[in-house]
């Protein structure tokens with residue numbers, strides 16, 4: 001029996017637990033500092049058993065996943081280093097920054113256990129075990145950050161276990177990870193939050209800002225709703241990288257001030273063209289499950305039952321909807337529904353079907 005212990009059964013810890021739970025030969029143990037959370041994990045069937053005792057959770061584990069906020073990782077690694085663990089136990093984490101936890105672990109004697117940093121490149125703005133899903137990591141990249149000391153056999157064992165997530169496992173140096181993930185994840189979160197707060201300020205004197213905010217604003221700001229504690233810790237643990245990136249970002253916005261100020265039409269077009277070109281090359285598989293892979297938008301007249309009818313028509317025609325979101329719904333305008341599918345072929349069939357039913361469909 002392989003025992004997998006998860007400290008912090010939230011969005012990421014809970015999703016990992018669901019990837020392993022009920023697989024033959026696996027037993028999944030959850031840990032929380034709060035009894036109410038322990039009860040909830042068990043009630044929801046996310047883990048086989050749970051406890052508030054760190055020793056009890058860790059003692060028989062073959063794999064330990066630390067899925068707590070980045071700011072708590074050092075404390076967890078330190079506590080584990082003082083415990084008697086099963087020989088050969090692999091300790092890993094899922095923190096969004098990697099250099100600081102790698103430094104904590106390498107400064108400690110883990111008494112026969114091995115630490116290998118990890119970071120699944122999938123998630124969402126939601127948090128807590130309620131948002132967990134066994135599909136979260138499918139087709140996403142899952143970064144591991146072994147170093148020169150990491151035994152090959154341990155890396156292979158962890159990689160083999162993580163195959164249950166259906167993610168693509170890649171090994172990346174911890175510092176390089178923080179550099180790149182700072183740019184493609186942490187900086188965008190900062191920009192989204194700064195933008196929302198800028199608009200929130202304008203909205204205080206004119207509520208039309210909020211009322212008129214449509215698809216563009218929502219698309220670029222979804223991630224501004226991330227958990228404040230999780231993101232506080234991430235930003236503070238990638239400080240030097242982020243300060244450099246923010247400096248570059250300021251140059252990017254200064255460039256727009258120049259282009260617009262000078263009425264440089266060609267320069268503006270070129271900025272959009274090169275960005276669009278780069279973005280269109282991003283591999284689809286990098287998107288996590290909670291993001292749409294293939295999407296279309298439908299104008300829906302504001303009358304009861306319409307959403308149910310669309311879902312039923314798709315279901316009757318065996319077209320699998322991966323997500324359905326109302327992105328605009330006010331009394332005075334038609335609503336807009338965003339439908340997401342996992343496959344191009346499903347999107348194509350949905351568009352043909354909805355067209356034939358006289359819905360206005362846009363891509």
Ligand SMILES: NC(=O)c1ccc[n+]([C@@H]2O[C@H](COP(=O)([O-])OP(=O)(O)OC[C@H]3O[C@@H](n4cnc5c(N)ncnc54)[C@H](O)[C@@H]3O)[C@@H](O)[C@H]2O)c1
Nearest residue numbers: 008009010011012067068069070095096122123124127128
């Ligand atoms: N949210 C994402 O998109 C995402 C993606 C990849 C990795 N991560 C990383 O995963 C880790 C967990 O994030 P999440 O999104 O699952 O958050 P979450 O809030 O859903 O889960 C965090 C878990 O840690 C527990 N916890 C919080 N504070 C604690 C403390 N002080 N001591 C002990 N336990 C505590 C919570 O009870 C919860 O079970 C973080 O390190 C984060 O950087 C997040």
Ligand SMILES: O=C(O)C(=O)C[C@]1(C(=O)O)C=C[C@@H](O)C=C1
Nearest residue numbers: 096120121122123124125185223
């Ligand atoms: O999809 C989202 O909402 C996320 O924020 C996921 C996301 C990201 O892509 O930036 C956020 C943090 C992670 O550590 C990994 C992935």
